[in-house]
Amino acid sequence: MRDWDAELQEILADPMFDDVRPPRRRSTADERLRASFLEVLEFIEGHNRFPSEDGDMEEATLARTLKSIQENEKKRQFCLPYDDLGILARPEDKDAAQSTDPAAPKTPEEELDDILNDPLFDDVSSDSGSIFELPDYMQRILKERAEADSIAKRTECKNFADYREGFEIIHKKLNDGHARLIRFKEAHLAEGAYFVLGNMLVYLDHINKDAERRDSRGRADDRTRCIFENGTENDVYQQTLVKSLYTEGYTVVDYSEIESDHLEKAFNVTDKDVATGYIYVLSSLSDNPEIKSIENLYKIGFTRQTVEQRVANAANESTYLFAPVKIVASWKVYNVKASAFEDVIHRLFSNVQLQVDTGIAKPQEWFVVPFEIIEQAVKYIIEGKPIAYDHNIQKLIMLKEPEKPQPIDEPKQKGFFGRLFNKKK
Numbered sequence: 077m078r079d080w081d082a083e084l085q086e087i088l089a090d091p092m093f094d095d096v097r098p099p100r101r102r103s104t105a106d107e108r109l110r111a112s113f114l115e116v117l118e119f120i121e122g123h124n125r126f127p128s129e130d131g132d133m134e135e136a137t138l139a140r141t142l143k144s145i146q147e148n149e150k151k152r153q154f155c156l157p158y159d160d161l162g163i164l165a166r167p168e169d170k171d172a173a174q175s176t177d178p179a180a181p182k183t184p185e186e187e188l189d190d191i192l193n194d195p196l197f198d199d200v201s202s203d204s205g206s207i208f209e210l211p212d213y214m215q216r217i218l219k220e221r222a223e224a225d226s227i228a229k230r231t232e233c234k235n236f237a238d239y240r241e242g243f244e245i246i247h248k249k250l251n252d253g254h255a256r257l258i259r260f261k262e263a264h265l266a267e268g269a270y271f272v273l274g275n276m277l278v279y280l281d282h283i284n285k286d287a288e289r290r291d292s293r294g295r296a297d298d299r300t301r302c303i304f305e306n307g308t309e310n311d312v313y314q315q316t317l318v319k320s321l322y323t324e325g326y327t328v329v330d331y332s333e334i335e336s337d338h339l340e341k342a343f344n345v346t347d348k349d350v351a352t353g354y355i356y357v358l359s360s361l362s363d364n365p366e367i368k369s370i371e372n373l374y375k376i377g378f379t380r381q382t383v384e385q386r387v388a389n390a391a392n393e394s395t396y397l398f399a400p401v402k403i404v405a406s407w408k409v410y411n412v413k414a415s416a417f418e419d420v421i422h423r424l425f426s427n428v429q430l431q432v433d434t435g436i437a438k439p440q441e442w443f444v445v446p447f448e449i450i451e452q453a454v455k456y457i458i459e460g461k462p463i464a465y466d467h468n469i470q471k472l473i474m475l476k477e478p479e480k481p482q483p484i485d486e487p488k489q490k491g492f493f494g495r496l497f498n499k500k501k
Contacts, residue, residue, distance in 0.1 A: 106154065109145075109151060109154060109155065110154075110155070110158060112138075112141045113141070113142075113145060113155045113158060113159075114158060114293045114294075115138060115141075116138050116141055116142045116145075116163075117158070117159070117160070117161055117163075117293070118293070119135070119138050120161060120163065121161070121319065121322065122322055126139070126142065126163075127139040127142060142163075145164065146164065152164050158292065158293070160292065229310060230304065230308035230309060230310045231308060231309060231310070232307065232308060232309075233303055233304075233307055233308055233309040236303070236307045236309075239279055239281075239303050242270075242279060243277055243279070243305045246270050246277060246328060246330075247277070249330060250328070252475075253331075253473055253474070253475060254330065254331055254464075254475055255328055255329060255330045255331060256328075256329050256331065256466060256473070257272060257326040257327070257328060257329070258326060258327050258329055258468060259326065259327070260321040260322060260325045260326055260327050261327070262318050262322075264327040265280065265283075265314070265317070265318060265321075266280065267280055267281065267282055267283055268280065268281075269327065269328070270327075270328040270330075271321055271325050271326065271327055271328060272325060272326040272328065273320060273321060273324065273325045274324055274325075276304055276305055276306060277304070277305040277328075278302050278303070278304055278305075279302070279303040279304075279305075280300060280301075280302055280317075281300075281301040281302065281303050281309075282300065282301040283298050283299075283300050283314060284298045284299045284300070284301075285298055286298075287299065289313070291313075291315050295315055296314055296315075297313050297314050297315045297316075298313070298314050299311050299312075299313060299314075300312060300313070300314055300317055302317065331464035331473065331475065352380070352409050352410065353378055353379060353380045353408075353409050354378065354379050354380075354381075354382065354383050354386075354406050354407065354408055354409065355376070355377070355378055355406065355407045355409060355417060355418060355421070355454070356376075356377055356378075356379065356383045356386070356403065356405070356406040356407075357374050357375070357376055357403075357404040357405045357406070357447065357450055358374065358375040358377070358387065358396075358401040358402060358403060358404060359373065359374055359375075359401065359402045359404050360373060360375070360396070360397055360399055360401055360402075360442075361399055361400040361401060361402055362397050362398075362399035362400075363399070364397070364399070367397060367399070370430070370444060371444075372444055372445055372446045372447070373430065373442060373443075373444055374404065374442070374443055374445065374447060374450060375395075375396070375401065375439075375441050375442050375443075376418070376421050376422070376425070376441055376443060376450065377395075377418065377441045378417070378418040383403055383406045384403070387401050387403065394439060395439045395441065396439075397432070397439065397442070404447060405447075405451065407454060417457065420457060421450075421453065421454075421457070422440070422441070424453055424463065424464070424465050425443045425445050425450075425453075425465055427465070427467045428443050428444045428445050428465075428467045429442070429443055430442035430443060430444055445465070445467075445470070446470060449465070449470065449471075449472060452472055453465070453472060456472065456474075461474065462474075462475040463475060
């Protein structure tokens with residue numbers, strides 16, 4: 077018998093076919109509609125409300141998408157199989173579902189849907205709230221899902237002793253300001269991260285990425301191993317954990333990597349004063365409406381030239397957003413690696429870095445932060461004080477310095493970097 081597969085492979089291996097590529101497949105209208113509807117569902121789950129046309133551009137687009145689907149029966153029918161929140165459901169849909177073979181076995185998801193689609197909920201009215209708030213029955217569904225998923229079944233963690241110290245360290249950092257809580261985002265989900273769920277610390281020990289499991293929307297949904305500070309653990313799915321944390325969770329952000337002696341390690345102080353460059357702060361004079369609309373947008377950079385020389389050609393350089401700039405302030409740096417100083421500033425404000433693409437490059441030195449905060453940060457760095465920036469409250473956080481024995485003959489001076497900078501405006 078001829079091995080057709082082997083012969084076909086031999087033919088396709090011929091060098092004549094090296095440049096042959098399959099035609100690029102374009103997405104169909106159905107695929108685009110499904111993707112848009114899934115974005116609507118993700119917004120509702122994340123914000124616990126319907127998108128509003130009065131929101132930002134992205135939210136308004138989602139609101140119009142949902143309205144179009146609800147008003148077009150063909151689109152609505154197409155999206156129904158993906159509607160796990162029931163926002164498109166109508167009584168006739170339940171009647172059609174009930175007309176199917178009752179003897180056919182149902183999946184656990186279908187059984188849950190039967191419970192949630194019980195006629196008991198048909199009389200629930202949403203007139204009492206804003207048109208952009210989820211009806212009570214949908215909020216109840218989301219709450220029940222989150223509670224069931226987040227609690228799941230916990231078992232005793234046999235090797236909890238391996239994790240106990242980590243929980244104790246996080247508690248200490250939260251108490252002394254070296255760590256803070258911020259609202260959870262799915263991007264925070266990573267092995268080794270700590271979260272607060274239902275007033276309890278949770279450590280995400282492992283995500284079983286080898287399984288490559290996906291949920292109905294195509295999102296990664298692998299098993300996780302979560303360790304709780306009360307000595308229990310569970311293996312909930314990734315998206316289950318995400319839903320729970322969105323509902324009642326926070327992410328623990330550790331600021332302690334800005335060590336109290338980091339500045340001393342980064343700066344090389346010598347006995348002779350040698351000017352090494354300028355740290356500068358600029359604001360953009362761009363005519364681009366998107367750039368002009370951003371308040372407190374500043375570029376923080378370093379140059380070995382004078383600042384005036386460095387920005388002379390700003391309108392033609394991508395790092396300056398192809399626009400003239402205004403010099404807000406500059407600091408002349410002595411006896412230090414000014415690039416290291418710049419690195420400290422950029423690490424400090426990394427959470428408020430402007431994400432912009434000029435088409436040629438992605439400038440890395442623009443930050444959305446009030447100038448007085450920048451000025452204060454430079455002052456603290458000069459004085460050698462360990463700090464962190466909390467962008468949620470727009471304030472610098474003073475980190476506690478560890479107590480160090482001081483040599484008896486140490487010269488008295490105002491600060492470690494007190495004489496190294498000369499500020500000019």
